[in-house]
Amino acid sequence: MHRYTRRAVLGLVGAxxxxxxxxxxxxxxxxxxxxxxxxxxxxxxxxxxxxxTQxxxxxxxxxxxxxxxxxxxxFAISKSGPYAAGAGITIYPNYILWAKDVNDAxxxxxxxxxxxxxxxxxxxxxxxxxxxxxxxxxxxxxxxDLLLPPWGTAMNLAVAPVFHEFGYPQLGVANLSDKTPExxxxxxxxxxxxxxxxxxxxAIADLLGDLVNQGKxxxxxxxxxxxxxxxxxxxxxxxxxxxxxxxELVYDxxxxxxxxxxxxILTDIKQRQPxxxxxxxxxxxxxTLPEAAMVVDFNPPVFLTAVGTAFPVYIGKFxxxxxxxxxxxxxxxxxxxxxxxxKRHKQVTGQDPDRWGSPICYSSLxxxxxxxxxxxxxxxxxxxxxxxxxxFQTIIGTVxxxxxxxxxxxxxxxxxxxxxxxxxxxNRAAAAPLVPKPAxxx
Amino acid sequence: xxxxxxxxxxxxxxxxxxxxxxxxxxLQYGVARILNLAxxxxxxxxxxxxxxxxxxxxxxxxxxxxxxxxxxxxxxxxVYHLVFVQLExxxxxxxxxxxxxxxxxxxxxxxxxxxxxxxFGGQLFSYxxxxxxxxxxxxxxxxxxxxxxxxxxxxxxxxxLLLVRTRIGTAIRAIAVDPDGAPLAGIDVRRxxxxxxxxxxxICAATGVLISMFQTFNVPMGVTFTLKALVVVIMxxxxxxxxxxxxxxxxxxxxxxxxxxxxxxxxxxAVYGLFVLAVLTMxxxxxxxxxx
Numbered sequence: 177m178h179r180y181t182r183r184a185v186l187g188l189v190g191a192x193x194x195x196x197x198x199x200x201x202x203x204x205x206x207x208x209x210x211x212x213x214x215x216x217x218x219x220x221x222x223x224x225x226x227x228x229t230q231x232x233x234x235x236x237x238x239x240x241x242x243x244x245x246x247x248x249x250x251f252a253i254s255k256s257g258p259y260a261a262g263a264g265i266t267i268y269p270n271y272i273l274w275a276k277d278v279n280d281a282x283x284x285x286x287x288x289x290x291x292x293x294x295x296x297x298x299x300x301x302x303x304x305x306x307x308x309x310x311x312x313x314x315x316x317x318x319x320x321d322l323l324l325p326p327w328g329t330a331m332n333l334a335v336a337p338v339f340h341e342f343g344y345p346q347l348g349v350a351n352l353s354d355k356t357p358e359x360x361x362x363x364x365x366x367x368x369x370x371x372x373x374x375x376x377x378x379a380i381a382d383l384l385g386d387l388v389n390q391g392k393x394x395x396x397x398x399x400x401x402x403x404x405x406x407x408x409x410x411x412x413x414x415x416x417x418x419x420x421x422x423x424e425l426v427y428d429x430x431x432x433x434x435x436x437x438x439x440x441i442l443t444d445i446k447q448r449q450p451x452x453x454x455x456x457x458x459x460x461x462x463x464t465l466p467e468a469a470m471v472v473d474f475n476p477p478v479f480l481t482a483v484g485t486a487f488p489v490y491i492g493k494f495x496x497x498x499x500x501x502x503x504x505x506x507x508x509x510x511x512x513x514x515x516x517x518x519k520r521h522k523q524v525t526g527q528d529p530d531r532w533g534s535p536i537c538y539s540s541l542x543x544x545x546x547x548x549x550x551x552x553x554x555x556x557x558x559x560x561x562x563x564x565x566x567x568f569q570t571i572i573g574t575v576x577x578x579x580x581x582x583x584x585x586x587x588x589x590x591x592x593x594x595x596x597x598x599x600x601x602x603n604r605a606a607a608a609p610l611v612p613k614p615a616x617x618x
Numbered sequence: 619x620x621x622x623x624x625x626x627x628x629x630x631x632x633x634x635x636x637x638x639x640x641x642x643x644x645l646q647y648g649v650a651r652i653l654n655l656a657x658x659x660x661x662x663x664x665x666x667x668x669x670x671x672x673x674x675x676x677x678x679x680x681x682x683x684x685x686x687x688x689x690x691x692x693x694x695x696x697v698y699h700l701v702f703v704q705l706e707x708x709x710x711x712x713x714x715x716x717x718x719x720x721x722x723x724x725x726x727x728x729x730x731x732x733x734x735x736x737x738f739g740g741q742l743f744s745y746x747x748x749x750x751x752x753x754x755x756x757x758x759x760x761x762x763x764x765x766x767x768x769x770x771x772x773x774x775x776x777x778x779l780l781l782v783r784t785r786i787g788t789a790i791r792a793i794a795v796d797p798d799g800a801p802l803a804g805i806d807v808r809r810x811x812x813x814x815x816x817x818x819x820x821i822c823a824a825t826g827v828l829i830s831m832f833q834t835f836n837v838p839m840g841v842t843f844t845l846k847a848l849v850v851v852i853m854x855x856x857x858x859x860x861x862x863x864x865x866x867x868x869x870x871x872x873x874x875x876x877x878x879x880x881x882x883x884x885x886x887x888a889v890y891g892l893f894v895l896a897v898l899t900m901x902x903x904x905x906x907x908x909x910x
Contacts, residue, residue, distance in 0.1 A: 260740020261836045302838075403883055431877075432886040434842070436833050437632045437870075439759075440625060440877035463744045463834040471751045471760045489834075492673075493744045527741070618750070 247284065247291040247554070249275070250298075250320035252310035252335070254327055257302025261459060263327035265487060266350055266533035269525035271295060271324055274541040276524055284545060287552040300326055304334030311338045321554045322544070329353050329406065336363050345560045347544055349537040352376075354409055360580040365560045369540045369575075369582045370533060373406065376504055377413035379587035379600045380480065383502075383609070384452050385421050386602065392611045393451040393477045398427035400441060401456035410456040410482060426450050435461060438468035445474065452478035459484030466494055466501065470616045477612035478502060486589060486596050488528035498591040500613030505532025506589020506598030508606035513571040531589060531596035536582075539570035620756065625878045626871060627757040633870015634767025635828065639843065640850030640862040641773055642821030648857020649781070649794045650815035651712060652702055653720050656727035657822055658843030663730060664690060664826030665835055669743045679747050679827050686823045694819025698812040701726065712797035712807070727840070734837045744834040762831040769828065770863060773821050777859040790814055794857055849889075853896045868892070 251271060254263040275293045278284060283292040296318050300307035307326050314320045323344045325332055332351035339346040340363040352370045353359075360366050387393045397418055401411035407430065418425060426448040431441065438461070445453065453476045455465055462484035469475065484490060485503020494501075509515055514535060521529045521538075529535065546569070547562040548554070567576040575582055586598035590610060597607040639661075646654045654660075664686050671677040702715075705722055709715040748762040781787040789805045790813075800807050829835065829843075850869060854861030869889055876888040 255740060256735050257740075257838050260735075260838055261742045264740040265742075400882070429882050431882040435882070435885065437873060437877070439628050439632070440874050441882050443621075443624065443628075444878060459742060460834045463742070464832070467746060467749055467760070467832060470749060471758055473751070473758075487742070489742050489744050493746055 242285070243289040244283070245289040245291050246294050247322065248294050248296060248318065248320040249322045249324060250296040250311075250314035250318055251324035252298045252300040252307045252314070252326055254302040254331070255299040259302040259326075259328050259331065262350060262483075265527075265530055267327045267537055269521060269527060269529065270534060270537040270541065271297075273521055273524050274538060274545075277520070278545065284548060286548065286554070296320060300331065302331075304331060307331055307335050308338055311335050311342075315342045315344070322548075322556075324541075325349065325351070333359075336366050339363070340365060343556050345544070345556060345563060347540045347563070349533055349540050352406065354413065356581055357579055364564070364580075365556075367540075367563060367577065367580045367582075369536050369543075369585075371581065371583055371585050371587070373409040374413035375583065376482075376587050377410050378417050380414055380454060381417035381421055381423070383588055383600050384423065384478065387452075387478065387609065387611055392609075395423050396426045396448070396450045397423045397452045397454060398445045398448060398450035398476075399425055399429075399454050399456070400427070400445075401430050402433055402435075402458050402461060403430040404433050404458065406483070407456045407458070414454065414456070431461075433458065436464055438465055439472060442468050442472050442474050446472055450476055452476060453480065454478075455481045457482045457484070459487060462503070463487075463490060463493060466497060466616075470497070470618065473616070475613065475615050479613050480588075485591075486531035486533075488530060491591065491594060491596075496617050498594075500590065500592070500610050502588060502590045502599065502609075503532075503596070504588065505530070506586040506596055506600075506606070507531050507535065508586070508598050508604070509595060510606065511571070511573060517571045532586075535572050536585060539568075539572045539575055542570040543568045543575055621878070623755065624757040625874045627755050628759055629871035629874030630867050631754070631759045631763050631767050631870070632874060633867040634763060634770045635825070635866075636846070636850050636869045637774065637863045637866025638766055638770035638821065638825045638828065639847045640854060640866050641770060641777065641859060642818040642825065643844075643847040644818075644851045644854060644857055644859060644862040645777060645821070646815050646818035647851060648855075649790055650698070650811045650818065651716060651719075651794065651797060652698075652815060653723060654726075654815075654818070655720065655723040655844055656730050656840075657847055658840035658845075659727050659730040659734070660690070660694070660819060661822050661826040661829070661843050662835065662837055662840040663734060664823035665830035666734065666738065666743060666837070668827040668830045669745060672745055672747065679831055683824060683827045686827060687820050690823030691816045691820040694822075695812055695816040697726070697819075698815045699808070702815075703808055703812070706808075727844070731837055731840050738837055740836050740838060742834055742836050743830065745830070747831040749832070760832065762828065766825075766828045769824055770866065773824070774859050774863040777817075781859065786810065849893050853893055865896075 253268050254260045275295050278293045283290045296314060298310035300310055311323065314323060323339060325346050325348045326335060327350045329351045332348045336346060345365045346367060348366065348368045349370055351368050352373055354373045356368050356372055384397065388395055399411060399414065401407040415425065415428065427445045427450065455461065457465060462481040465481055479500065480502040482504050485501060486505035491498050507514060517535060517538060518529060543563060547559050547566060550562050550566065551558040564577060564580055567574055575584065586604065588600040589596045589598050592607055592610055599605050599607065599609050643654065643657050646652055667686055668679045668682045671682045672679055701722065702719055705719060706712055706715045709718065748765065750761040751758045752761050752764055781791055790810050792803060792805055793800045793807050793811050797807055797811065850865045851862055854865035872888050872892055873885045876885050
């Protein structure tokens with residue numbers, strides 16, 4: 177009797193853990209999830225992967241009511257692993273939102289039919305090899321019509337040759353790099369909407385130079401950077417520009433990725449009394465640095481951290497203490513459509529978008545959609561040409577790429593009264609810089 | 619001179635969290651003989667609970683500490699009896715199950731982190747609590763880090779006294795030395811090894827709650843905590859509570875000194891250099907012998 181009950185208990189536990197495992201796999205692993213589809217779409221009869229020529233030749237149907245079709249849009253994104261945080265904030269929710277927006281509006285009207293969007297997704301587990309495999313699978317097996325890019329510079333570079341080989345446009349957002357201008361020469365379908373790293377570094381030096389000219393700060397800068405491709409690239413360009421514009425670097429050190437203890441660094445920096453503190457940091461560090469600064473009571477006139485400052489979790493964590501902190505990104509709440517986007521994003525995905533890459537990601541999808549409509553059919557080479565040369569209306573304003581790169585972003589912002597307002601470029605600023613930064617409230 | 623003292627004090631305080639992190643694992647690995655690779659994932663689970671309780675219900679992490687510690691103890695006790703004891707039963711002896719228990723713990727880690735990934739995804743969790751600057755020997759340290767140090771010292775002292783000064787502790791150490799022979803001396807191996815494993819789980823939850831107070835984390839980060847804990851455990855000597863405590867503090871002081879006087883970029887290199895040195899020169903950790 178005793179044996180029997182224990183066996184029963186065991187069986188139950190086994191079943192429970194198996195179901196937990198299945199649930200875990202369901203969430204973590206890739207399962208094709210169809211996007212919400214409002215209209216009763218007929219089963220996919222046709223569409224054996226429309227190669228450009230086929231799509232061009234097909235359908236001379238000039239009827240009043242076009243057939244309803246499904247456009248298969250695939251992507252591999254990091255839902256687990258170290259890139260999951262960035263991907264989950266900036267990229268993934270926008271894919272969901274865009275598909276819903278397109279389908280709610282009735283689909284995309286092309287010459288051979290009205291297309292509703294079906295999303296097919298895989299988890300790349302933050303591994304470039306997995307991402308490449310997933311992209312190959314999406315093209316060869318799932319026969320997707322379009323591909324959307326992954327998150328992160330490294331991931332985008334890893335999949336770029338595959339996108340290029342299959343001839344799909346790659347509208348990268350989180351693929352900030354100074355090497356992009358060279359890369360687009362070999363991959364004509366490779367785009368970036370976030371700009372280049374040095375653009376941001378130069379903006380930092382320009383903004384500080386402007387503050388010096390106004391007599392608001394002196395010329396002593398403390399620079400720290402994360403020892404990682406992005407941190408090195410950003411700090412290198414900043415250092416060069418600081419040197420050229422007569423700033424004095426009183427501190428200039430890197431720190432390893434994953435550092436959680438910034439007290440020794442900030443104690444040292446505080447003694448050197450810089451006018452501006454610039455950290456080329458990643459989200460984890462960005463969210464930790466203010467804490468260490470509060471403890472050692474380090475409150476320079478300019479406190480600038482890089483990636484993550486514009487994240488909703490930042491204002492959630494620091495509240496009033498975020499006031500006056502500067503970072504990459506920024507928005508202008510007065511731009512038409514942008515606040516509506518913020519509201520819809522929260523409603524549809526249940527989370528707030530960030531104040532830097534999120535609206536840019538959504539805009540890149542608008543660009544894709546408009547290019548598609550102008551071309552009138554799923555002709556990927558024509559779409560690439562249209563994206564490279566056309567000009568598009570998006571929630572961040574008019575987008576026109578130069579050499580496959582969009583340079584027109586807001587580069588620097590500052591938390592003011594609970595919103596991350598754009599400060600730079602100066603001619604499109606949403607607010608004047610609040611300098612010196614208010615003291616930390618304890 | 620003043621900055622030397624400052625680096626030492628802040629280093630010790632910041633090392634407290636390493637000590638606490640390693641303490642639970644050293645009990646599970648060294649005494650209960652299970653290399654729990656799911657340690658970091660259980661830690662993240664506690665951290666996520668504390669964060670959600672604080673953000674949604676404004677429940678102080680100190681209160682969730684009181685709630686989560688016994689809860690984690692019970693969960694680990696269940697895991698031990700429902701998972702690891704079954705493995706031992708099947709294998710026939712504790713020694714035979716040691717290798718497969720590692721694989722099992724590895725699988726367990728996937729189950730725990732996978733379930734959390736399905737629910738929370740990769741989002742970042744971050745909040746501030748007890749970020750009160752406290753004066754200590756002329757240095758300023760945040761109260762949450764100081765609390766981590768105090769808890770590490772308290773749990774460390776408790777584990778040491780329990781293992782070395784009590785009758786039960788003697789029994790537990792006997793299990794650590796020879797789990798298959800211990801029953802011959804009338805020791806209930808499952809009961810006391812299970813207790814030690816669960817006590818390690820309790821410390822694991824305490825670490826999670828404390829880390830959530832000052833560190834930004836997300837679900838996939840569990841494995842990094844497991845690795846860090848393992849480094850400290852091996853430096854301190856597997857199963858040696860006091861060794862784990864000291865190894866943690868030494869790491870904290872090393873990081874603090876290197877960041878302050880050499881270069882922050884070299885902290886990671888210094889820590890692992892120290893680790894390699896410890897493994898090469900000292901067979902059983904910094905105290906020369908394991909507790910078992």
